[in-house]
Amino acid sequence: MKLLEVKKLTKSFGGLMAVSNVSMVIDKGELVGLIGPNGAGKTTVFNLITGMYSPSSGTITLFDGEQGKPIQGQKPNKICNAGVARTFQNIRLFRDLTVLDNVRIAMHRSVKYRLLSCFVHSPGYRSEEQRIIDESIELLKIFNLDGKKDELARNLPYGEQRHLEIARALASRPKLLLLDEPAAGMNPAETAQLSEIIRKVRKLFNLTILLIEHDMSLVMKICERIYVLDFGSVIANGSPDEIKSNERVITAYLGEDAIDA
Amino acid sequence: MSKGFNKKAFIKTLALLLAFSVVQLLIRFNIISYYYQDILARVCINIILAVSLNLITGFTGQFSLGHAGFMSIGAYTCALIIERVPTVYGFIAGVILGALLAAFAGFLVGLPTLRLKGDYLAIATLGLSEIIRILFINLDSITNGAAGLYLQRRFVNWFWLYLFTVSTVVLISNFVRSSHGRACISIREDEIAAEAVGINTTKYKVIAFMIGSFFAGVAGAVYASYNYFIEPNLFNFSKSIDILVVVVLGGLGSISGSIMAATVLELISSFLQSVAAIRMVLYAVLLILIMLFRPGGLMGSRELSVAMLTELRKKAIAWLKAMPARAVHAVRSIAKGSGKPGDKSAGKGRVDG
Numbered sequence: 001m002k003l004l005e006v007k008k009l010t011k012s013f014g015g016l017m018a019v020s021n022v023s024m025v026i027d028k029g030e031l032v033g034l035i036g037p038n039g040a041g042k043t044t045v046f047n048l049i050t051g052m053y054s055p056s057s058g059t060i061t062l063f064d065g066e067q068g069k070p071i072q073g074q075k076p077n078k079i080c081n082a083g084v085a086r087t088f089q090n091i092r093l094f095r096d097l098t099v100l101d102n103v104r105i106a107m108h109r110s111v112k113y114r115l116l117s118c119f120v121h122s123p124g125y126r127s128e129e130q131r132i133i134d135e136s137i138e139l140l141k142i143f144n145l146d147g148k149k150d151e152l153a154r155n156l157p158y159g160e161q162r163h164l165e166i167a168r169a170l171a172s173r174p175k176l177l178l179l180d181e182p183a184a185g186m187n188p189a190e191t192a193q194l195s196e197i198i199r200k201v202r203k204l205f206n207l208t209i210l211l212i213e214h215d216m217s218l219v220m221k222i223c224e225r226i227y228v229l230d231f232g233s234v235i236a237n238g239s240p241d242e243i244k245s246n247e248r249v250i251t252a253y254l255g256e257d258a259i260d261a
Numbered sequence: 262m263s264k265g266f267n268k269k270a271f272i273k274t275l276a277l278l279l280a281f282s283v284v285q286l287l288i289r290f291n292i293i294s295y296y297y298q299d300i301l302a303r304v305c306i307n308i309i310l311a312v313s314l315n316l317i318t319g320f321t322g323q324f325s326l327g328h329a330g331f332m333s334i335g336a337y338t339c340a341l342i343i344e345r346v347p348t349v350y351g352f353i354a355g356v357i358l359g360a361l362l363a364a365f366a367g368f369l370v371g372l373p374t375l376r377l378k379g380d381y382l383a384i385a386t387l388g389l390s391e392i393i394r395i396l397f398i399n400l401d402s403i404t405n406g407a408a409g410l411y412l413q414r415r416f417v418n419w420f421w422l423y424l425f426t427v428s429t430v431v432l433i434s435n436f437v438r439s440s441h442g443r444a445c446i447s448i449r450e451d452e453i454a455a456e457a458v459g460i461n462t463t464k465y466k467v468i469a470f471m472i473g474s475f476f477a478g479v480a481g482a483v484y485a486s487y488n489y490f491i492e493p494n495l496f497n498f499s500k501s502i503d504i505l506v507v508v509v510l511g512g513l514g515s516i517s518g519s520i521m522a523a524t525v526l527e528l529i530s531s532f533l534q535s536v537a538a539i540r541m542v543l544y545a546v547l548l549i550l551i552m553l554f555r556p557g558g559l560m561g562s563r564e565l566s567v568a569m570l571t572e573l574r575k576k577a578i579a580w581l582k583a584m585p586a587r588a589v590h591a592v593r594s595i596a597k598g599s600g601k602p603g604d605k606s607a608g609k610g611r612v613d614g
C-alpha cells in the first residue's frame with residue numbers, strides 16, 4: 001500500500017536544476033534509502049516533501065489508506081501535521097531550550113486545551129501538561145536521554161544531539177519519518193547504535209522511513225530499497241544488492257571519487 | 262477538593278494579598294507619600310508595558326518598535342469613554358475596550374507585517390505606531406488633536422494598579438509556560454525547525470502580537486486615567502524605545518527580569534528627575550555596562566527562583582569563606598614579589614567562569 005508518491009518532481013534554483021523529474025513511491029512500513037553524491041539533490045527532495053520549498057513542477061501525494069492528498073507547496077507545519085516529520089542534515093535543535101522542551105514543543109499538535117485555558121491553569125490544563133511531560137519522557141527513554149531532560153540541547157554531545165532530533169521528530173507522531181544523514185559525524189560504534197535505534201522506533205511507532213545517508217554500510221544493512229540520485233535525477237532504484245552491482249551507480253560514485261582525487 | 266488544592270498557588274495568592282494590604286495600609290496612613298505613590302504608579306505601568314513587550318520581543322523573538330502605539334490606543338479609548346461616562350464603570354469599560362481595540366490593532370498589524378523579519382519588522386512596527394500617532398493628531402474632532410485630552414477625575418488607585426499589574430504578570434507567565442507559549446518560544450529559537458515540528462508560526466506570531474498589544478492597551482488605559490492628561494506625542498518613537506530598553510536590560514525572555522528592570526529604571530529616572538542630564542548619562546552607562554557584562558540582559562532568559570537565590574547565597578558564602586585564604590595568599594605573593602604568575606591564572610579563571 002502506497003504512503004507517499006512523488007511524480008515528476010522538479011525544482012530549479014535560477015538556472016540550476018537541483019531536482020529534475022524525480023518520481024518515487026514509498027509503501028507503508030518500508031525503510032527506503034536515498035543516496036547519491038554530494039549535491040545530487042537529496043536534501044532538496046526532503047525540503048520539497050516537507051514544504052520548505054515549493055516545487056517548480058510535479059506532485060507529491062500523501063496517502064491515508066486508499067485516499068491520496070496532494071501536499072506539494074503546502075506549508076511545512078501543515079505537512080508535519082499531516083504526518084510527515086524530518087531531521088536536518090545540519091542539526092536544527094532548539095539549542096537554548098532543554099531536552100524536554102525540544103520534545104514537548106513537537107507535541108504541540110496533540111495538545112488538547114484551548115488557547116484561553118492556558119491563561120488560567122485549570123485542573124484540566126494541568127493534567128494535560130502532565131500527559132505531555134510523561135509522554136515526552138517516555139520518548140526520551142528510548143534514546144536514553146530521559147536522565148538529561150533538563151539539560152540545554154546545546155550542551156549535549158554531538159551524537160546525542162542527533163538522537164534528540166530524531167526524538168523530537170517522533171514527538172509529532174508521524175507516519176513518515178525523513179532522516180537526513182543521521183549518522184554524519186558518528187564513529188562506527190555510534191552508527192551501530194543508531195541503526196539499532198532506527199530499527200526499534202520503526203517497529204514501536206509503525207513507521208515508514210526515508211533515509212538519506214552517506215555511510216554505505218548503514219544504508220546497505222538497514223534499507224529494504226534504495227533510490228539513487230545523481231545531478232537531480234533518479235538513476236537507479238532497487239534492493240541493496242541490485243544497487244551495489246548497478247553500473248550507473250558505480251560510475252556516479254567512481255566519477256565523484258575521480259574528481260576528489 | 263483536596264486533590265485540586267494547590268499549596269504553592271495558595272501561598273502565592275496569600276503573599277500577593279499580603280503585599281497589596283501592606284502597601285494599601287501604608288498609603289492609608291500616609292507613610293507612602295504622594296511622591297512615592299506617583300513613583301509606584303509609574304513602576305506598575307512600566308511593568309505592564311515591559312512584560313507585554315517581552316512576550317512579543319523576548320519570548321517570540323519579534324522585534325517591535327511600536328509598543329507605544331498600541332498603548333496609545335488603550336489610552337485614547339479609555340480617556341474618550343471616561344469623558345462620556347465619568348464613573349468607575351466607565352473606567353473599567355475603558356480599560357477593557359481599550360485593551361480589546363489594541364489587541365485588534367495588533368492583529369491587523371500582525372497579519373501583513375509578520376512576513377517581515379528582524380530589522381524590517383522593526384521598521385514596519387515603528388511606521389505603524391507613527392501612523393496611529395498621526396491619526397490621533399489629525400482626528401481632532403474626537404481626540405482634540407495635538408493639544409491632547411484632559412480628564413476631570415482619576416479612577417486609578419493602588420487597588421486598580423495592583424490588580425492590573427499582577428494580572429498582566431500572572432496571565433502572561435501562565436501563557437508562556439503553556440504549550441502555546443512554548444510554540445511562541447520555538448519561533449524565537451529557530452523558525453524553520455518550529456515549522457518542521459508542526460508549529461503554525463504565522464498564527465503564533467499574530468497571537469503574541471495580539472496578547473502583547475492587549476496588555477499594552479491596558480497599560481495605556483491605566484496611564485490615561487492616572488495621568489489626567491494624554492496627548493499623541495506621549496506615545497512617540499522614544500516611548501517605544503524606553504519600553505524596549507527595559508525589556509532588553511531585564512533580559513529577553515525573562516518576566517522577572519522585566520519587572521526588576523522596570524522598577525530600577527523607573528526609580529533611577531524618578532530620583533534623578535531634577536538632574537536630567539545626569540539621568541541620561543547614568544541610563545546610557547547602565548545600558549553599556551549591562552551589554553558588556555551581561556549581553557543577555559540582567560536575567561538572560563531565566564526567571565528569578567528560590568533555587569536561584571539559594572545558589573547565589575551558596576556562592577556568596579563560599580566567596581566570603583575563601584576571603585581570608587585569598588587575602589593571605591595575596592599578601593604572601595606581594596611579599597615574595599612574585600605576584601604575577603598567580604595573578605595571571607586568577608584572571609584566567611575569572612574569564613572562563
Ligand SMILES: Nc1ncnc2c1ncn2[C@@H]1O[C@H](COP(=O)(O)OP(=O)(O)O)[C@@H](O)[C@H]1O
Nearest residue numbers: 013016018036037038039040041042043044045
Ligand atoms: N536554497 C538553494 N538555493 C540555491 N541552490 C540550492 C539551494 N538548495 C540547494 N541548492 C543546490 O541544489 C543542489 C542540490 O543540493 P542538495 O539537495 O543539498 O544536495 P545533497 O543533499 O544531495 O548533497 C546543490 O547544487 C545546491 O547547491
Ligand SMILES: [Mg+2]
Nearest residue numbers: 042043044089
Ligand atoms: Mg544534503
